[in-house]
Amino acid sequence: MAYYDFKKKPALTTKEGEKDVLYPSIVFNGTINTKQLLKQLVARTGYKPGVVEGTLMELVDLVGEYIGQGYRVEVGEFGYFSGKIKSRLVKDKKDLRSPSIQFNGVNFLASKTFKKKATGKLERAQKLFFQASSQLDDEELKRRLLEHVNRYGFITRTTYTELTGRLKNKALEDLKRFAKEGIICKVGRGNQMLFVKNQEDSQTEQNI
Known part of the structure; x- marks a missing residue:
């Protein structure tokens, strides 16, 4: 079961004269860390813990290397990973030089299959979490x-x-x-x- 609550839309994003607008936002049940995830993978697959952990580490390194080389990387049914870059704003592209343009994080685009799997029942958190x-x-x-x-x-x-x-x-x-x-x-x-x-x-x- 996943839970949600309502938040107010930031004033800067509302139109002049518009009343307060609410939007739903998920309330997290907690965080599943890598160690916990690996434990579940071992239980489901029967593979040795070292094999699962080593494979995951190599996958992370490999994806990072390809992103750094300018590739868009597809990882199974998860989706696609690609790099983000940043620089200062200029009016003319001639004002920018390569050294001033840098990588700035990673984009992730979930596949349709993963989006379908990442769904569940929803219930408003106010019914539960706001109780003492x-x-x-x-x-x-x-x-x-x-x-x-x-x-x-x-x-x-x-x-x-x-x-x-x-x-x-x-x-x-x-x-x-x-x-x-x-x-x-x-x-x-x-x-x-x-x-x-x-x-x-x-x-x-x-x-x-």
Whole structure:
């Protein structure tokens, strides 16, 4: 489930005399970092972690090299990557020399296939996120927790805080308590700590 909220259109972009205009903007559930993504790829493909990570690193280097050589690079069903350049503004192109024109980032154009895959159900965040965390009962906390775990396979304390509004210590208490109840399982320690779905529950669901 993805969530959205409404934001006001900046005054500089509105016409004179126009009333305030709202537009929808996605509210992020959190950030899936590279390490977490690699873990999921390993689980799905069965390849060794080093092979997956090494391939990804080489792909990034290779795409960067081709972009630096002026190519537009297609990466599977992701889409196309190309370079951006910048310079100072001039009235005559003769006023610019090559050394003053530099690369300035990367453009990304998603493919039609990737756009279709990057969709999901939407719900307005105001119904959930604007509630004080103290107003959320255990059932609602568990619902948000399991919805995320079922979709991504794991959850971190930071993401749980973003989903529920619980402060750091309270969020960690919740997750450890849910782990004791057998709803989720704790994996790792310290900054590497993750919580995954209870494997026994997963097997039970598959047998039903």
